[in-house]
Amino acid sequence: MSESNHTEVKKEKSDIYLFPNNILARKIIFIVAAILCLTPIMSTPLALLLGLILAQLIGHPYIEWNSKSINWLLKISVVGLGFGMNVDSALKAGKDGLIFTIVSIFTTLILGYLLGKFLKIEKKTSYLISSGTAICGGSAIAAVAPVIKADEKQISVALGTVFILNSIALFVFPFVGHYLDMSQHQFGMWCAIAIHDTSSVVGAADVYGPEALQVATTIKLARALWIIPLAFVSTMLFKNNGGKVKIPYFIGLFVLAMIANSYLPVVSLVSPTIVAIAKAGLTLTLFLIGAGLSKKVLMSVGVKPLVQGVVLWIAISVGSLYAILNLI
Structure with missing residues (x-):
C-alpha cells in the first residue's frame, strides 16, 4: 500500500470510529460487550442492537x-438447544410445517427469479438472495455460493x-406476534418460515x-436440509459440475441431542445447564452478527438487491402469516 493510500485509510477510520488510533481501547470495549452478552441480563435483540x-x-x-x-457458535448453540427438546413434540412440529416449508421454498425461488429479472439484478446475486430467503439465510448462501462460483x-x-x-425481523416479529395474539405454536411456525x-x-x-422456540428450531432445521437438493439443482442451472456441496451435518447432532434428552434420564438431568449455555452462545452469535454490519457492509448492498430482498421477505412473511392464522 502506498503512503498516500495508507494516509487515506487512516483518515477514513478517524472519520468513522471512536478511538481510531487506540486499537487496544477498541478491543477492550468489544471484549467487555461480548462478555456482557454471555450474562442472563442480555437478551438476543439487545445483543444484536449492541453489536450494531x-x-x-x-x-x-x-x-x-x-x-x-x-x-461455529451458531452450530454449537443449535445442537445445545436440542438437549431441551422432546422428540415427539419435535416430530409433530416438523410434520405441521412440512407443507408450508415446501410451498414457501418454491414460491420464494420463483418470485425471486422474476424480481431479479424485473429489477435487472446480476443473475448470481439475485439467485443467492432468493436462496437465502427461501431456506436459511447465510447458511444457504454459503452452501450455494461455491456451487455457482x-x-x-x-x-x-x-x-x-x-x-x-x-x-429487523428479530425486533418486528415478536411485536407482531403479540399484537395479533398468536399462539406460541403459530408464532414458532411463522418464524421458521418467514x-x-x-x-x-x-x-x-x-x-x-x-414452545415457540421448540417449534421454530425444529421446522427451521428441517427446512435447512433443503440446502442439499437446492445445491444440486444449482449445479445444473449454472452448468457447474465441479462445485462442492456443503451438507449441514450439525443437524444430525441436533437430532441426537433431542433423542438423548428424550430417552436418557441421565442426560435430562444436565439438559437445563446445557440449554442455558446454548442460549448464551446464541446471544453472543447475534452480537457478532450485529458487530459485522459496519457502514461499509450496509452501503455495499445497493438499492436493487435490497429491494429484491425486502419484497421477497414481505411476500413470504405476509403469505405465511395469513396461511398460519387461517389454516391452522
Missing part, C-alpha cells in the same frame, strides 16, 4: 475471525441483504416462549 451500535462507533477489531466464529462481491451483497432483514437465518429465528422464538 459498536459496529458504527468503534468497528469490529476482530473482523477477520467474525464469519468463522458465527458459523459466485465471487466475493456477489456473496457480500447477498449476505448483507439477508443480515439487514434478519436484524425469517431467513437460523440465529434470528431462534432468537425471536426464544423471546416469545419455550
Whole structure:
C-alpha cells in the first residue's frame, strides 16, 4: 500500500470510529460487550442492537475471525438447544410445517427469479438472495455460493441483504406476534418460515416462549436440509459440475441431542445447564452478527438487491402469516 493510500485509510477510520488510533481501547470495549452478552441480563435483540451500535462507533477489531466464529457458535448453540427438546413434540412440529416449508421454498425461488429479472439484478446475486430467503439465510448462501462460483462481491451483497432483514425481523416479529395474539405454536411456525437465518429465528422464538422456540428450531432445521437438493439443482442451472456441496451435518447432532434428552434420564438431568449455555452462545452469535454490519457492509448492498430482498421477505412473511392464522 502506498503512503498516500495508507494516509487515506487512516483518515477514513478517524472519520468513522471512536478511538481510531487506540486499537487496544477498541478491543477492550468489544471484549467487555461480548462478555456482557454471555450474562442472563442480555437478551438476543439487545445483543444484536449492541453489536450494531459498536459496529458504527468503534468497528469490529476482530473482523477477520467474525464469519468463522458465527458459523461455529451458531452450530454449537443449535445442537445445545436440542438437549431441551422432546422428540415427539419435535416430530409433530416438523410434520405441521412440512407443507408450508415446501410451498414457501418454491414460491420464494420463483418470485425471486422474476424480481431479479424485473429489477435487472446480476443473475448470481439475485439467485443467492432468493436462496437465502427461501431456506436459511447465510447458511444457504454459503452452501450455494461455491456451487455457482459466485465471487466475493456477489456473496457480500447477498449476505448483507439477508443480515439487514434478519436484524429487523428479530425486533418486528415478536411485536407482531403479540399484537395479533398468536399462539406460541403459530408464532414458532411463522418464524421458521418467514425469517431467513437460523440465529434470528431462534432468537425471536426464544423471546416469545419455550414452545415457540421448540417449534421454530425444529421446522427451521428441517427446512435447512433443503440446502442439499437446492445445491444440486444449482449445479445444473449454472452448468457447474465441479462445485462442492456443503451438507449441514450439525443437524444430525441436533437430532441426537433431542433423542438423548428424550430417552436418557441421565442426560435430562444436565439438559437445563446445557440449554442455558446454548442460549448464551446464541446471544453472543447475534452480537457478532450485529458487530459485522459496519457502514461499509450496509452501503455495499445497493438499492436493487435490497429491494429484491425486502419484497421477497414481505411476500413470504405476509403469505405465511395469513396461511398460519387461517389454516391452522
